[in-house]
Amino acid sequence: MTPPSAAPARDRLRIAIQKSGRLAEPARALLSSCGLSWRESRDRLFCYGETLPVDLLLVRDDDIPGLIADGVCDLGIVGRNVLLEQDGERRGIGRAPAFREWRALGFGGCRLALAVPDGWEWRSVSQLAGKRIATSYPALLSQWLATQCIDAKVVVLSGSVEIAPRLGQADAICDLVSSGATLAANQLKPVQTLIESEAVLAGPEQAFDDVRGELADLLLRRLDGALRIRHSKLLLFQAPRSVLPDLLPLLPDAETPTVMQVDGQDSLALQALCHGALTWQRLEELKRAGARGLMVLPVEGMLA
Ligand SMILES: Nc1ncnc2c1ncn2[C@@H]1O[C@H](COP(=O)(O)OP(=O)(O)OP(=O)(O)O)[C@@H](O)[C@H]1O
Numbered sequence: 492m493t494p495p496s497a498a499p500a501r502d503r504l505r506i507a508i509q510k511s512g513r514l515a516e517p518a519r520a521l522l523s524s525c526g527l528s529w530r531e532s533r534d535r536l537f538c539y540g541e542t543l544p545v546d547l548l549l550v551r552d553d554d555i556p557g558l559i560a561d562g563v564c565d566l567g568i569v570g571r572n573v574l575l576e577q578d579g580e581r582r583g584i585g586r587a588p589a590f591r592e593w594r595a596l597g598f599g600g601c602r603l604a605l606a607v608p609d610g611w612e613w614r615s616v617s618q619l620a621g622k623r624i625a626t627s628y629p630a631l632l633s634q635w636l637a638t639q640c641i642d643a644k645v646v647v648l649s650g651s652v653e654i655a656p657r658l659g660q661a662d663a664i665c666d667l668v669s670s671g672a673t674l675a676a677n678q679l680k681p682v683q684t685l686i687e688s689e690a691v692l693a694g695p696e697q698a699f700d701d702v703r704g705e706l707a708d709l710l711l712r713r714l715d716g717a718l719r720i721r722h723s724k725l726l727l728f729q730a731p732r733s734v735l736p737d738l739l740p741l742l743p744d745a746e747t748p749t750v751m752q753v754d755g756q757d758s759l760a761l762q763a764l765c766h767g768a769l770t771w772q773r774l775e776e777l778k779r780a781g782a783r784g785l786m787v788l789p790v791e792g793m794l795a
């Protein structure tokens with residue numbers, strides 16, 4: 492008999508994603524590319540999985556690690572910055588790790604960086620000693636300061652961190668940076684990266700030991716296929732048989748190409764799925780090596 496304290500076994504997988512915000516659409520698009528589709532509830536907070544028993548819960552990104560820790564959700568798509576910050580918070584109060592990164596997803600790229608006013612002559616991190624640093628990532632910043640043996644005051648703000656030095660609330664900041672435009676607009680310059688971030692699939696520390704384990708494995712297999720093919724292109728071209736040894740090493744991270752004989756000629760027709768960057772430069776190199784009629788096609792399909 493199941494002990495009363497044990498969570499009831501679930502036969503559906505529940506994934507938390509951001510309701511709105513930067514990661515909402517790409518997260519859904521990625522899961523759709525894994526063959527999932529949903530029926531949305533009227534309050535638009537829950538999506539019932541139709542093609543597979545995989546449901547979505549639409550939430551604030553900050554809530555995702557806690558929902559996994561509490562077992563309310565099985566998996567979540569969230570920025571690594573949020574996951575690591577909340578992991579640091581838990582460790583800071585002596586709680587066991589309750590979630591971890593299962594996969595990096597290749598979108599939502601940004602970095603958590605220290606920035607100082609443009610006017611500072613930056614020499615080393617020791618200049619931060621005794622300074623006030625504004626951030627929405629106090630756990631990550633405090634951890635980093637400790638590793639650098641720097642005693643600085645951490646000023647916690649929930650947003651608009653870049654304005655703090657101008658308002659006299661802080662001497663420096665630690666916030667997310669992508670293009671750097673927000674820093675520049677606030678006369679700040681990045682001086683140190685604490686973490687490189689992107690959206691990740693987060694899950695519990697341990698694998699599931701019920702039917703969710705099989706669903707999660709299936710999802711991961713599809714996800715890996717979708718991620719591998721995401722920037723891939725199908726390259727089609729013809730070439731004389733004799734130049735094949737020169738051409739093949741030029742194919743960027745390609746699967747073994749399909750090679751077909753062109754009727755009545757000493758020419759071959761090739762098709763290669765390329766995972767590496769097919770730049771103009773690379774196409775020109777292929778052409779110089781003897782490739783003809785090069786055609787690059789986007790890949791929308793699946794890699795099973
Ligand atoms: N400028 C940026 N460029 C790229 N990715 C970013 C940028 N800023 C944030 N991100 C990533 O996107 C995630 C979500 O950012 P967003 O601004 O939508 O969060 P939020 O305002 O906290 O949303 P929520 O309403 O869900 O709490 C961040 O945690 C980070 O991983």
Ligand SMILES: O=P(O)(O)OC[C@H]1O[C@H](OP(=O)(O)OP(=O)(O)O)[C@H](O)[C@@H]1O
Pocket residue numbers: 650651653666667668669670671672673674
């Ligand atoms: O380097 P950039 O390309 O300028 O991006 C960095 C900015 O993007 C995020 O803010 P967001 O626009 O989400 O506003 P918020 O912090 O108020 O949520 C982040 O907090 C930075 O402020």
Ligand SMILES: [Mg+2]
Pocket residue numbers: 551552553
């Ligand atoms: Mg948030």
